[in-house]
Amino acid sequence: MPSENTDGHPNGVAADGSGPAFKGLTLVPVSDVRYRMKDFKSDQEVRWCPGCGDYAILAAFQGFLPELGVPRENIVIVSGIGCSSRFPYYLSTYGMHSIHGRAPAIATGLAASRPDLSVWVVTGDGDGLSIGGNHLIHALRRNVNINVLMFNNRIYGLTKGQYSPTSERGKVTKSSPVGSLDTPFNPVSLALGAEASFVARTVDSDRRHLTSVLRAAADHPGASFVEIYQNCPIFNDDAFEPLKDPGQRDARLLRMEHGEPLMVGADRGVVLGEYGELVVADVAEAGEDRVLRHDAHRTDPGYAFALSRLDRPAFEHVPVGLFRSVRRPSYDEMLNGQIAEAETTQGRGDLAALLASGDTWTVE
Amino acid sequence: MPKEVQRLDRVIIRFAGDSGDGMQLTGDRFTQETASFGNDLSTLPNFPAEIRAPAGTLPGVSSFQLHFADHDIMTPGDAPNVLVAMNPAALRANIDDVPKGAMVIVNTDEFTKRALAKVGYTANPLEDGSLAGYKVSAVPLTSMTVRALEDFGLSKKDSERAKNMFALGLLSWMYNRPTEGTLDFLRAKFAKKPDIMSANIAAFKAGWNFGETTEDFAVSYEVRPAALPSGTYRNITGNTALSYGLVAGAELTGLPLFLGSYPITPASDILHELSRHKRFGVRTFQAEDEIAGVGAALGASFGGALGVTTTSGPGMVLKAETVGLAVMTELPLIVVDVQRGGPSTGLPTKTEQADLLMALFGRNGESPVPVLAPRSPADCFDIAVEAARIATKYRTPVIVLSDGYLANGSEPWRIPDVSALPDLSVEFAAGPNGEDGAFLPYLRDPETLARPWAVPGTAGLEHRIGGIEKSDRTGDISYSPANHDLMVRTRQAKVDGISRDIDPLEVDDPTGDADVLVLGWGGTYGSIGAAVRRVRRVGGRVAHAHLRHLNPFPGNLEEVLRRYDRVLVPEINLGQLALLLRGRFLVDVISYTKVRGLPFKAEELAGVLQEVIDRAE
Ligand code: SF4
Numbered sequence: 001m002p003s004e005n006t007d008g009h010p011n012g013v014a015a016d017g018s019g020p021a022f023k024g025l026t027l028v029p030v031s032d033v034r035y036r037m038k039d040f041k042s043d044q045e046v047r048w049c050p051g052c053g054d055y056a057i058l059a060a061f062q063g064f065l066p067e068l069g070v071p072r073e074n075i076v077i078v079s080g081i082g083c084s085s086r087f088p089y090y091l092s093t094y095g096m097h098s099i100h101g102r103a104p105a106i107a108t109g110l111a112a113s114r115p116d117l118s119v120w121v122v123t124g125d126g127d128g129l130s131i132g133g134n135h136l137i138h139a140l141r142r143n144v145n146i147n148v149l150m151f152n153n154r155i156y157g158l159t160k161g162q163y164s165p166t167s168e169r170g171k172v173t174k175s176s177p178v179g180s181l182d183t184p185f186n187p188v189s190l191a192l193g194a195e196a197s198f199v200a201r202t203v204d205s206d207r208r209h210l211t212s213v214l215r216a217a218a219d220h221p222g223a224s225f226v227e228i229y230q231n232c233p234i235f236n237d238d239a240f241e242p243l244k245d246p247g248q249r250d251a252r253l254l255r256m257e258h259g260e261p262l263m264v265g266a267d268r269g270v271v272l273g274e275y276g277e278l279v280v281a282d283v284a285e286a287g288e289d290r291v292l293r294h295d296a297h298r299t300d301p302g303y304a305f306a307l308s309r310l311d312r313p314a315f316e317h318v319p320v321g322l323f324r325s326v327r328r329p330s331y332d333e334m335l336n337g338q339i340a341e342a343e344t345t346q347g348r349g350d351l352a353a354l355l356a357s358g359d360t361w362t363v364e
Numbered sequence: 365m366p367k368e369v370q371r372l373d374r375v376i377i378r379f380a381g382d383s384g385d386g387m388q389l390t391g392d393r394f395t396q397e398t399a400s401f402g403n404d405l406s407t408l409p410n411f412p413a414e415i416r417a418p419a420g421t422l423p424g425v426s427s428f429q430l431h432f433a434d435h436d437i438m439t440p441g442d443a444p445n446v447l448v449a450m451n452p453a454a455l456r457a458n459i460d461d462v463p464k465g466a467m468v469i470v471n472t473d474e475f476t477k478r479a480l481a482k483v484g485y486t487a488n489p490l491e492d493g494s495l496a497g498y499k500v501s502a503v504p505l506t507s508m509t510v511r512a513l514e515d516f517g518l519s520k521k522d523s524e525r526a527k528n529m530f531a532l533g534l535l536s537w538m539y540n541r542p543t544e545g546t547l548d549f550l551r552a553k554f555a556k557k558p559d560i561m562s563a564n565i566a567a568f569k570a571g572w573n574f575g576e577t578t579e580d581f582a583v584s585y586e587v588r589p590a591a592l593p594s595g596t597y598r599n600i601t602g603n604t605a606l607s608y609g610l611v612a613g614a615e616l617t618g619l620p621l622f623l624g625s626y627p628i629t630p631a632s633d634i635l636h637e638l639s640r641h642k643r644f645g646v647r648t649f650q651a652e653d654e655i656a657g658v659g660a661a662l663g664a665s666f667g668g669a670l671g672v673t674t675t676s677g678p679g680m681v682l683k684a685e686t687v688g689l690a691v692m693t694e695l696p697l698i699v700v701d702v703q704r705g706g707p708s709t710g711l712p713t714k715t716e717q718a719d720l721l722m723a724l725f726g727r728n729g730e731s732p733v734p735v736l737a738p739r740s741p742a743d744c745f746d747i748a749v750e751a752a753r754i755a756t757k758y759r760t761p762v763i764v765l766s767d768g769y770l771a772n773g774s775e776p777w778r779i780p781d782v783s784a785l786p787d788l789s790v791e792f793a794a795g796p797n798g799e800d801g802a803f804l805p806y807l808r809d810p811e812t813l814a815r816p817w818a819v820p821g822t823a824g825l826e827h828r829i830g831g832i833e834k835s836d837r838t839g840d841i842s843y844s845p846a847n848h849d850l851m852v853r854t855r856q857a858k859v860d861g862i863s864r865d866i867d868p869l870e871v872d873d874p875t876g877d878a879d880v881l882v883l884g885w886g887g888t889y890g891s892i893g894a895a896v897r898r899v900r901r902v903g904g905r906v907a908h909a910h911l912r913h914l915n916p917f918p919g920n921l922e923e924v925l926r927r928y929d930r931v932l933v934p935e936i937n938l939g940q941l942a943l944l945l946r947g948r949f950l951v952d953v954i955s956y957t958k959v960r961g962l963p964f965k966a967e968e969l970a971g972v973l974q975e976v977i978d979r980a981e
Contacts, residue, residue, distance in 0.1 A: 042828070044840065073823045078663070081831075088828050089841065094820040096666060097830030099689050102659045105624075105651065109660030110820075113622050113647055114667040117820050135659070138652035335647055342642035349644035351615050352782040355608055359545055360598045360779065361400050363591075 021069055022218045024145060027115040028070050035066040042092045048083060053204035053230035057151060058090055060210045065091075068218055070118045077120045078107040080127035083158050084151035084230070087122040101132020104139035107146045112332045118218070121148045125166040126156050129185050133165075137194035142331040143222035149214075150187060151204075151228050155236035168314065173235075188308040188323055191225040192301045198224035199304065199323040204231060205244050209255075209320065216322055222330040242315045254280075254310065256321035261291045262307075264317045270310070278306040280317050296322040367576070368583045374433030375539065375587055376441035379531070380458045381450030382419050383412055383426040386528040391428025393532055393549060397541035399599035399776055402589030403432040406890060408440035408963065409772045413629065413712040420474075420482050425457040434588040438890040438897075440773060442965040448531055450474065450505070453483045464497035469534075471527070473506035501580055505530055512570035516563045526567035533571025538584050543572070595778040602741035602770035603630070605777065606700065607637035609748025611644050613698075614670045616749065616788040617756050621646045622664035624657040625674045629712040630768045631702040634674045654679035658686040658699065665695045666829075668792060668819035670752060674700040676768075677719050678709060680726070687761050688727040691855065693829045694806075694815050696755035696762075698748075703767040705961045714961025715768035717886055718937035723763040724915055724944070730852045732859035734758070735915040737765040739889035742777035744770060747912060749785065754862060756790045759814045765914070767887040767936075769963050793818035793825055798837075803827060805839040812865075813858035815839075863916035869924050872896075873907035879980045881928035882973055883953070885911040885941055888934060888964060895969035904977050911941070917948075925951045930980050932956060934969055 020030050040062045048054045065075065075093040079085035081100035088095025098106050103121045111119040121139075128136050128150045139146065155173070156162040162175040166187065170179040191199045198220040202213040210228065217224035229240045243249050251265040262270035264280055269291030273279040283291060298304065304324035311318040377394070381387045388409055398405050408429040417424030431441035446467045449455040451474035462468065475488055489495055490502055509527040510520065529550075536543055547565060554561030575581050600608075614621035623646065625635040639648040647664070651657035658673040665671030673683065680701045690697040703719045705711025723735045734754050738747040747764055755762040793816035798804040805827040806815050818825035827839060835842035836850055871881070884892045889910045896908045909924060911917065925931055925945065931953040933942045942955035956972050958964060 071823065073826055074821055076666075076820045088830070091828075092826055094826050095828035095830075096663075096693070097828065097832065098659075099685050099831050102655060102686065105656035105659030106663035106666070108656070109622060109624055109649065109663030109665075109669075109671065110667045111663075112649060112660070113620060113664040113669045114820065117667065134652055135656050138656065335649075339642050339645055339647065343645070346643045349611075349641060351612055351644075354611065354641070354644070355779050355782065356596060356598065358598050359396050359400050360596050361402055362596045363402065363589075363594050 024147075024218050024221045024224070025068070025070060025118055026221070028074055028118050029116060031069050031071040033071065035072065037063045037066060039072065040065045040092050042090055044089045046090050047086065049234050051231075051233040052083070053153065053232065054084055054087070054151065056204045056207065057149075057210065057228055057230060058087065060207045061214065062091065063207075064211050064214045067215070068118065074116060075118045075120070076110060077122060078103045078110065079122040080124075080132055081158070082124040082127045082156075083232070084122055084124040085127060101127055101130070102135060103127070104132065104135040104146070104148065108139055108142070108144045108331075111144050111146050112335050115145070115332050115336055119146045121146050123148065123150050125150065125152045125154060125164045125187070129165040129187060129190070137190070140191055140194040140196040140223050140225055143197050143328060145222055145330045145332050147217045147224045147226070149226050149228060151230040152187060153230045153232035153236055154184075154239050155232050157232050157235055161235035186308055186311070187227045189305060192305045192308060192324060195301070196225045196324070197222045197328050198325045200224070201227045201229070201320050201323070203229045203240065203243060203320060213321070216325065220325055221333070222328065243318055252315055252317055254317050254319040256294045256296070256307070256319050256323070258294055258296045258322065260294055262294050263291065268317070270307075278310060280310065296325045298324070299326055367581075369540070369586050370583050371586045371588070373435065373587070374431065374437065375446065375585065376429065376431045376444045377446045377448070377535065378427055378429040378444040378458060378461075379448045380425055380427040380454035381528070382453065383414070383417055383424050384419060385426070385450050386525075387426045387428050387450070390528045390532045391430055393546045394535060394541065395430055395599060395774060396545050396549070397536060397543065398430065398432045399597070400545055401542055402592075403434065403587055404436045404590035404592060404776060405430060405432040405599070405774075406437055406440045407431075407774045408769065410962075411713055420451055420453050420479050422453050422457050422483055425453050427454070427458060432587060434590050436590060436592060438893040439963065439966055442967050446535075448535065450527070450531070452479050452485055452489075455489065456483045456485065462498070465499070467499045467501065468495060469501045469503060469531075471505035471531075472502045473504045503534070503580070508570065508574065509567050512566055513563050516559060516566065518559065518563055522560065523563065526564050529564045529567040530571035530574075533568040533573075534575045536568075537572040537575030538581065540584055540586050543568070592776065593778060597776045597778055599774050600742055600745075600777040601633075601772055601774040602738065602744040602766055603633040603702070603772070604637055605742055605744035606738070606748050606764070606766060607634050609745040610634075610638065610672055610698070610752070611641055611646060612745070612785060613749050613752025613788070614644065614646070616785055617670055617752055617790045619668065619670040619756070619790060621672065622661060622669040623648045623672045623674065624651050624660035624664070625649070626651050626654045626657045626679060628654070628676045628679050630704055630771045631674045631676050631679075631700065633771065634700065634702075654682035655686060658683040658697070662686055662690050662693075662695060662697055665690075665697050666693070666820070668817070670696065670698070670756065672698040672700065674702070676702050676704045676712075677706045677722075680719060680722060684727045687733060687763075688729065688731050689831050690761040691727070691731045691733060692831050692834070694759045694855075695817070696759055698751045698755050698762050698764065700764045700766060702771045703765055705959070711961045713768065715887065715963060716936050716959060716961065717765070717767060717888070718940065718959065719765060720885075720914060720937065720940040721943070723765055730856060732856050733915065734760060734762045734859055734862055734913075735765060736762065737886035737912055737914055738770055739886060739910050739912055741770050741773050741775050743912070745777070745780070753786065753788050756788065757814065758812055758858060758862060759817055760859065765886055770887045790817070792822065794822065796824060804837045805829065806834050807837045808854070813854060813861060860916050863913075863919045866913050866916075866918055868920040869909050869911065869918040871907050871909045871924055874900075875905050878905040878907040879929040880905070880932060880973070880977050881907045881909060881924070881930070882932045882934065883909050883911065883925075883941075884934055885914055888936065891964035891966050891969055892934060894966035895964075895973055898966060898970035899973050899977065904974060906973060906977060914941070922949050925949055925953070930954060930976055932973060932976050934964060934972070936964070
């Protein structure tokens with residue numbers, strides 16, 4: 001559980017009553033309404049395919065929002081285009097279902113001008129990594145105070161099954177009848193390379209873990225990036241089955257917890273390799289003291305990046321949880337700081353004085 | 365003995381040199397001196413797209429033209445009376461524009477064999493008689509500057525660099541310009557480099573003194589202040605006026621200004637200017653690309669800000685999809701397109717009016733957007749305020765079509781009285797508007813057809829919007845054929861209805877019996893106006909009207925068009941407004957077009973106009 005810095009409280013107020021429970025929301029009003037999950041359901045009929053992983057994510061999100069403790073009107077969900085991007089319609093908050101790939105840009109303008117809002121971006125592997133890749137990486141490096149939830153189903157669903165930027169090479173789809181030629185992105189590696197200050201991964205079907213990651217993301221001031229493995233039963237069924245099947249998942253999942261040893265199952269642990277890379281080794285052979293303890297707060301992203309590379313070859317061992325969570329000033333905080341600074345040191349602007357600035361002359 | 369002073373009613377000076385010679389700065393300073401003296405003026409900077417094109421070459425020539433007068437004028441002038449050429453390239457690139465009889469001041473130090481050969485001169489034009497008919501003043505500007513700065517202990521290069529100030533000093537003497545502003549400017553600009561500051565001041569004074577003492581210049585000239593309407597004035601470029609207009613629009617609507625922008629010539633100066641006004645609550649966001657610039661602006665609008673994005677043609681293309689989203693979500697948004705030569709990268713530093721049809725139609729689907737165009741640099745202020753008014757009142761994106769000429773050109777601006785500016789306060793939706801306490805985000809104001817603007821943070825009005833077709837009233841997703849037809853027509857009707865809320869087209873027809881109307885739009889106002897004056901001076905009867913609202917058109921446009929036998933429409937494109945007028949009103953207007961990257965010359969337009977008049981009679 002990524003619980004090292006969460007002191008969430010069902011009421012949204014810190015346990016000591018001092019303010020919002022979530023540090024990412026210090027400027028967002030605290031609600032005095034006690035919400036329940038149903039308060040966040042909109043009146044719109046949910047229209048994903050039966051069995052789609054999006055249902056589980058929606059339920060977990062709706063279940064988590066009361067805990068956020070933010071007035072419903074101060075929550076905004078912004079999405080792009082794709083199956084996942086229908087998300088805002090199903091929540092009773094403010095929302096914008098925008099255009100393909102642009103949600104991070106739209107959310108940036110909103111979050112930067114309205115620090116009193118809790119802004120969530122919902123995107124997919126096509127929306128976020130392909131057509132909108134540029135906006136995603138720049139929002140992450142700027143550290144705008146938004147939470148990006150990227151549903152990764154490794155396929156284009158809404159356009160009916162073409163390979164996506166996270167599809168494995170050789171994947172046979174409608175647009176790649178003899179196998180796709182593209183090397184996929186590893187979204188976590190990409191986010192880390194983009195200077196993201198918070199990067200996590202979770203799985204649609206594990207509600208407890210998913211909720212804990214949402215909690216940590218909300219708690220993070222600045223941009224948080226959460227990759228959620230999401231099953232698309234129609235076009236890419238069971239893509240993550242090895243990580244879900246009770247018979248094998250424990251042997252594959254590397255559940256990262258801050259301060260705890262990095263273990264895959266009971267017998268294998270993460271140790272430093274010969275060249276400084278991370279490798280998964282048999283603990284009995286390598287020695288227990290060589291197993292690294294997870295530190296999500298390392299300033300240098302190199303370690304988190306090395307962790308993100310562990311999930312190759314496919315699913316043999318897959319880290320989930322928080323890769324990285326470090327504090328640095330958020331874009332909106334700095335932008336609004338510059339405004340406040342200018343207003344304090346120079347005084348609030350006076351339009352008449354501005355218009356008459358520079359060399360002027362008078363005609364009688 | 366004091367020298368003779370001749371009085372002139374107007375002068376056109378062109379400073380030309382290498383792009384590294386500081387010609388824009390020189391022109392700008394001369395302009396400020398002229399403005400503070402009280403002349404009416406109009407300027408035309410012209411510079412290469414390359415930051416430092418190879419020195420001494422034709423593509424590297426940068427120039428600044430200034431027209432000033434003791435009466436009100438409309439253009440930067442067709443042909444210079446004075447050309448200052450800092451090197452052979454500047455002479456070669458500009459001399460064809462200079463009529464015989466004009467004064468040509470050349471910097472002889474740069475007329476070396478090599479420099480001449482570089483621009484294709486086989487003989488020295490100062491010696492081979494090719495400048496016969498011009499009043500040539502051969503001045504060794506560089507070496508005189510270096511000599512004047514001998515005692516400053518500067519490198520030769522640094523001394524030479526001050527030659528533009530020597531030239532400015534000389535011209536300031538010649539036209540009896542006030543110099544205090546330039547001296548103050550130099551003191552401020554080089555405050556951190558005192559030796560460079562004193563050198564530039566010394567060079568400026570040396571230029572002035574040279575004029576006063578040398579026998580080469582027997583006369584100086586006087587151009588009296590113009591009798592402009594009373595008020596306080598400043599000189600202003602289109603980009604600055606537009607920036608101020610946006611700040612004013614935000615103040616008048618009571619909304620915080622949010623600018624999302626990506627650097628692009630010739631629009632970047634608006635980003636630069638607005639980034640300096642944080643004390644007005646102006647948030648500027650330099651985005652990763654054009655799409656993010658407009659996306660962030662729209663996001664800010666959703667949150668209750670006055671969202672603005674600024675760009676030029678190539679950026680407009682990229683923003684189209686987001687502008688469509690703003691049409692669908694019916695949120696206020698101001699999109700400024702400072703047009704430049706196109707297509708593609710085109711002519712980044714030159715002017716053109718060829719984005720009109722793109723502004724109107726360059727999106728998928730039926731996507732109506734109000735389009736405005738300022739007619740002069742100072743008018744950019746009023747147009748920006750008007751854009752803020754329309755965008756917020758009608759909850760719609762508004763496109764402003766400025767252009768490279770307006771953006772960088774300048775003119776005196778009578779500073780408006782802030783208390784006389786319109787109150788544009790905006791009311792956000794505060795409570796439910798439907799039965800049973802429901803909120804209907806697409807329930808419209810019956811008069812404006814605008815929908816409520818409910819910003820996040822308002823309890824009880826939580827709603828979802830987006831790019832999928834909306835159901836009337838509820839704003840829910842709707843794929844119903846009848847609803848789509850209704851919504852397409854309603855969005856169109858909303859924009860069309862704005863024509864009832866804008867000033868009617870004014871026609872300038874002093875005799876009231878003209879048969880010919882010349883109709884322009886945007887940045888051609890000055891050239892057309894100057895051409896009309898020329899024609900009238902020789903007895904021609906012509907009416908002039910100029911469109912600032914391109915979509916919707918003013919309500920009386922059709923009536924105005926039908927009032928005249930012939931309508932001439934000059935444009936710096938291949939006839940885009942003409943196409944619209946013909947299509948909309950079945951009026952066979954006469955289209956006159958030029959796409960040279962430069963404003964029309966008044967003389968040329970006057971000729972065209974005269975022909976049309978002659979044919980009509
Ligand atoms: S296509 Fe796949 S991702 Fe899209 S709704 Fe259906 S199951 Fe879900």
